[in-house]
Amino acid sequence: METAAPSAVIVAIDGPSGTGKSSTSKAVAAKLGLRYLDTGAQYRAITWWMISNGVDTDDAQAVAVAAGKPSIVSGTDPAAPTITVDGLDAAGPIRTQEVTSRVSAVSAVPEVRTLITELQRAIAAEAARDADGIVVEGRDIGTTVLPDADLKIFLTASAEARAARRSGELRGKEAADLAATKAALIRRDAADSGRKTSPLAKAGDAVEVDTTELTLDQVIECVVTLVEEKRAGRK
Numbered sequence: 486m487e488t489a490a491p492s493a494v495i496v497a498i499d500g501p502s503g504t505g506k507s508s509t510s511k512a513v514a515a516k517l518g519l520r521y522l523d524t525g526a527q528y529r530a531i532t533w534w535m536i537s538n539g540v541d542t543d544d545a546q547a548v549a550v551a552a553g554k555p556s557i558v559s560g561t562d563p564a565a566p567t568i569t570v571d572g573l574d575a576a577g578p579i580r581t582q583e584v585t586s587r588v589s590a591v592s593a594v595p596e597v598r599t600l601i602t603e604l605q606r607a608i609a610a611e612a613a614r615d616a617d618g619i620v621v622e623g624r625d626i627g628t629t630v631l632p633d634a635d636l637k638i639f640l641t642a643s644a645e646a647r648a649a650r651r652s653g654e655l656r657g658k659e660a661a662d663l664a665a666t667k668a669a670l671i672r673r674d675a676a677d678s679g680r681k682t683s684p685l686a687k688a689g690d691a692v693e694v695d696t697t698e699l700t701l702d703q704v705i706e707c708v709v710t711l712v713e714e715k716r717a718g719r720k
């Protein structure tokens with residue numbers, strides 16, 4: 486049986502799109518010497534593979550049949566996280582508008598979730614055994630993937646704040662106006678919260694942090710403190 490290192494800590498960070506999960510998780514993991522897993526990148530990667538291989542992403546049965554074909558590998562160094570699909574670097578392609586608009590449909594397919602959840606649990610178990618732990622961010626980490634996580638955080642922010650953050654990122658690339666960005670965020674959150682299998686949800690024992698009025702540094706500090714308190718309480 487696998488045994489976790491005595492000091493290993495497993496942190497689950499969930500929340501809607503644009504609340505700061507990736508930025509916060511990466512920084513917290515780097516500060517505390519933990520590994521980092523972006524589970525949204527895994528769902529984006531499988532979506533990219535479906536699109537690249539001509540699978541109709543609105544056809545749940547076709548997606549289910551193809552789900553086991555791609556090999557998705559995540560690198561968990563918070564300073565340089567990576568994602569490959571069948572050995573190809575997918576970090577760029579998974580961030581296109583096309584993938585973003587189709588990822589909710591693909592990630593709602595139960596067969597996809599089963600496979601990706603298994604991957605996520607294996608990565609977390611390895612980090613608990615071979616390292617000091619991991620910060621895993623997504624939508625269902627605290628509720629479904631790692632219900633026994635040492636610490637669960639649920640980040641929120643107003644739709645306006647989230648859209649402003651995203652519009653700032655997109656400026657000069659696929660420039661979208663604020664209203665369209667906000668509408669797209671709300672649509673994706675509704676799909677992710679409304680699906681039957683492990684929807685976006687706050688775990689009952691998660692600490693909710695509203696980031697609307699906080700700077701990124703303040704959010705990072707808040708989560709670092711929560712992790713340190715958790716570790717101190719276990720000594």
Ligand SMILES: Nc1ncnc2c1ncn2[C@@H]1O[C@H](COP(=O)(O)OP(=O)(O)OP(=O)(O)O)[C@@H](O)[C@H]1O
Nearest residue numbers: 501502503504505506507508650654696699700701
């Ligand atoms: N507290 C904050 N204040 C201002 N900007 C922030 C804050 N947190 C994150 N950001 C910025 O908002 C953008 C979205 O953050 P991030 O990608 O971390 O969110 P996310 O929750 O992981 O989103 P998604 O689920 O869509 O991947 C980034 O440009 C990030 O720098």
Ligand SMILES: Nc1ccn([C@H]2C[C@H](O)[C@@H](COP(=O)(O)O)O2)c(=O)n1
Nearest residue numbers: 524525526528588592623624625677
């Ligand atoms: N644990 C997760 C993580 C992500 N997803 C889905 C839903 C999101 O819209 C999509 C992309 O995630 P992002 O890169 O925006 O964090 O992936 C999920 O269903 N479960």
